[in-house]
Amino acid sequence: MRYRRRTAPQGFTLVEVLVTLVVLSTGIVMVLQAFETSLVALADARSSLWGTFLARQKTADAELALLSGTPPPAATGERFEAGPYRGFQCIRTVVRMAEVPAPPAGQEAGAVYEIAARVSSGGRLGVLTTTRVVCRERRR
Numbered sequence: 001m002r003y004r005r006r007t008a009p010q011g012f013t014l015v016e017v018l019v020t021l022v023v024l025s026t027g028i029v030m031v032l033q034a035f036e037t038s039l040v041a042l043a044d045a046r047s048s049l050w051g052t053f054l055a056r057q058k059t060a061d062a063e064l065a066l067l068s069g070t071p072p073p074a075a076t077g078e079r080f081e082a083g084p085y086r087g088f089q090c091i092r093t094v095v096r097m098a099e100v101p102a103p104p105a106g107q108e109a110g111a112v113y114e115i116a117a118r119v120s121s122g123g124r125l126g127v128l129t130t131t132r133v134v135c136r137e138r139r140r
Contacts, residue, residue, distance in 0.1 A: 051121060055129040059117045062094050077090070090117060090119045091117070094113055095114045112133070114132050
């Protein structure tokens with residue numbers, strides 16, 4: 001009769017495999033949740049960036065109109081349904097603040113205007129931009 005030596009079992013037990021699966025699946029779920037959170041933050045950042053672009057564009061349009069001598073309307077409101085500004089609403093106001101102090105002889109008089117652009121998306125105020133412009137009155 002030959003004596004057989006018992007060898008150590010080969011492979012993993014069912015409990016070890018199950019514990020490994022639980023640990024790996026927990027890690028994968030955490031990575032996917034972090035990915036989802038980063039996508040939401042990216043969408044918010046993109047929306048904020050487009051809102052800032054829109055506010056600056058509307059403020060610059062009013063400023064150019066003032067500097068060219070054609071005052072823009074006191075208040076405008078726009079809702080955008082297409083393009084990169086889809087879902088945004090912009091309200092721009094132009095207010096004449098004060099007269100520029102009397103200029104020396106031979107120079108033109110002027111006024112200070114305040115241009116404000118309020119941009120919102122989805123009912124939330126996103127961006128508020130305010131600019132003051134000194135415009136010289138053109139003599140005709």
